[in-house]
Amino acid sequence: MGADGRLLDVEAIDAHYGRSQALFNVSFDVGRREVVALLGRNGAGKTTTLRSIMGLNTVSQGAISFEGNRISGRRPHEIARSGISYVPETRDPFSLLTVEENIMLGYRDGSPYDLKRILSWFPDLGGLMQRRGSQLSGGQQQMMVIGRGLAPGPRLLLLDEPSQGLAPVIVKMVGRVLAELRGEDLSIVLVEQNLNLALSVADRIVVMENGSVVDRLSAEEGRRHPERIERYLTIH
């Protein structure tokens, strides 16, 4: 834990793709058991921020700390082992493995999340354990990869656009699962384009544009003044 109880500290990070700069001086923090939503248009830098936390992108300036220890500069597998899971936008299911194998791939001894507990949040997957990862609907795949992210027992889950491409009724289901996870000793950084989903599960909102943080507000403030966020989103 950081000095003042913060779980994750992103401090003034820059990131580049070749010579093109994608993140400019991005700072935010996440407390224990807190859900922080990163909002902004396509290309705002949200995925790059998650990938930087996970060590999949190099941070060229600034630092990232988790539980008070610096993790920027470490390798992704070390960062995962320290207690962070990343569920990418692309979901990346292992198509040839069964649903059960996909979920349990990352299970670690001592994780509070065994298959039974994971299925308690995703009962719809219960009858599909022996299906292959490729034989699922988009919503079922999303449940499976969130389950895979939980299996190691992380204290921080990085979720990249879990609602993307899903029918509204399935988006609601994802929202319900995230709300249920609020009871766990777990923090979440949620990247979303769906403002309603973000406002319903987040404690705080960080708004990004063109690689920079342009606003920070509580979800409560966001619900009262959605226009403060909407101007930075593409409303469909």
Ligand SMILES: Nc1ncnc2c1ncn2[C@@H]1O[C@H](COP(=O)(O)OP(=O)(O)OP(=O)(O)O)[C@@H](O)[C@H]1O
């Ligand atoms: N692999 C890459 N190579 C070069 N530039 C990239 C790469 N990935 C992202 N970028 C650029 O970095 C900037 C930030 O992109 P990023 O994917 O982080 O945004 P985002 O807010 O997550 O958007 P999206 O919702 O589309 O994923 C954009 O200008 C994007 O074009």
